[in-house]
Amino acid sequence: MSGPSRRAIILGTGSALPKRRVTNAELAETVDTSDEWIVERTGIRARHIAGEGETTATLGADAARGALEAAGIEAHEIGLIILATATPDQTFPASATKVQDMLGITDCVAFDVAAVCSGFLYALSVADSMIRGGTADKALVIGSETFSRILDWEDRATCVLFGDGAGAVVLGAEEASERGILSVALHADGRHNQLLYVDGGPSTTGTVGKLRMKGQEVFRHAVTNLAAVLSEAVAKAGLETSAIDWVVPHQANRRILDATARKLGLAPEKVIVTVDEHANTSAASVPLAFDSAVRDGRIKRGDLIVFEAMGGGFTWGAAVARF
Incomplete structure (x- = not known):
């Protein structure tokens, strides 16, 4: 039902x-x-x-x-x-x-x-x-x-x-649970295809292709978009940023994580970081970091968590959940 x-x-x-x-x-x-x-x-x-x-x-x-x-x-x-x-x-x-x-x-x-x-x-x-x-x-x-x-x-x-x-x-x-997915905010902007893409595909080249990226431009978009979508998802859940216990971000680059936290006024110790050990694992990055922090005891039942990510497309999004 x-x-x-x-x-x-x-x-x-x-x-x-x-x-x-x-x-x-x-x-x-x-x-x-x-x-x-x-x-x-x-x-x-x-x-x-x-x-x-x-x-x-x-x-x-x-x-x-x-x-x-x-x-x-x-x-x-x-x-x-x-x-x-x-x-x-x-x-x-x-x-x-x-x-x-x-x-x-x-x-x-x-x-x-x-x-x-x-x-x-x-x-x-x-x-x-x-x-x-x-x-x-x-x-x-x-x-x-x-x-x-x-x-x-x-x-x-x-x-x-x-x-x-x-x-x-x-x-x-x-x-009627207080736990669970409280809000999600998703976006895409296809104008930025050539900043992060793979130069192949079944319908175009008939090959798998290789990843291509203009790193500095991606970095600039990432900090702006991630800070905005995190704030949007938190507001959508009817909460304040100060209520967040943990941010579990996409693990692309430590500098993006630090810059996003600064932009939002979040304490660095509230941000889960696994990029040092895993590098950028794309779609796996957020759930991989989440599981790491759950298993080492940092994230506990009842904690308020924000997940956020941005990738090629560009696509970006955030979700608020009470674990």
């Missing part, structure tokens, strides 16, 4: 990282860069790179298993799987259906969402709407990426920035 008081609450979180961890020093052996250069500009010290047999779907399934276990939910109870990714296993079918099969679920709604680094926010919003509308009672929302496979490893300005990984949350329906 759907209803005005029905809300999507976060029941559990999970994440997965490829086995191989690559430090800046190791990267500097094959790329013209240095640990100092990367850390100074981005805050990144290491990233995980997918190896043989590790794909967007396998990482997504591992993250989902962790979230199901944390939620105390059996896989067969899931009625909806939304997987956010820009690096699917295949052009089609959706990687969500591969995750569904890996989890042993034979019938549920399953599809992918493509909004690059904002993908998890977009997927969370769709799942929230579908749960409120009664389409499903329990949902898996996953962000999973293998960006290492679309990087130009000779372009030192971009290849040092990204990593692979996955994060997931289990959502459940609850009536």
Whole structure:
């Protein structure tokens, strides 16, 4: 049943990282860069790179298993799987259906969402709407990426920035709860395509293509857009910025995180930072950081959290949730 008081609450979180961890020093052996250069500009010290047999779907399934276990939910109870990714296993079918099969679920709604680094926010919003509308009672929302496979490893300005990984949350329906997704704000502006994009695709080149980015211009848009959408989502929830316990941002660049916090007058210690260990994992970045902070005990039940992200498109968004 759907209803005005029905809300999507976060029941559990999970994440997965490829086995191989690559430090800046190791990267500097094959790329013209240095640990100092990367850390100074981005805050990144290491990233995980997918190896043989590790794909967007396998990482997504591992993250989902962790979230199901944390939620105390059996896989067969899931009625909806939304997987956010820009690096699917295949052009089609959706990687969500591969995750569904890996989890042993034979019938549920399953599809992918493509909004690059904002993908998890977009997927969370769709799942929230579908749960409120009664389409499903329990949902898996996953962000999973293998960006290492679309990087130009000779372009030192971009290849040092990204990593692979996955994060997931289990959502459940609850009536008249104070917990759950309180508000979502989403945006897109397609005029900025050429600032962050992949130079290939089935309909244009017939190839996968490689990531291209104009970093300084992306940085400028990111700080402005993220501060604005975070404020918008908080206001939409009828709250003040001062009420926020934690900000879980997209982990693109430590300088973007710091500049956004300053712009909003947020204490740096309220911002969850994992970019140093994970680098930019695109759609996986927000749920990966969220799970890390839940599991190390920083984020606790009842805490007020704001998720925010911006990615190629441009797309950007924020969501407010009471955990």
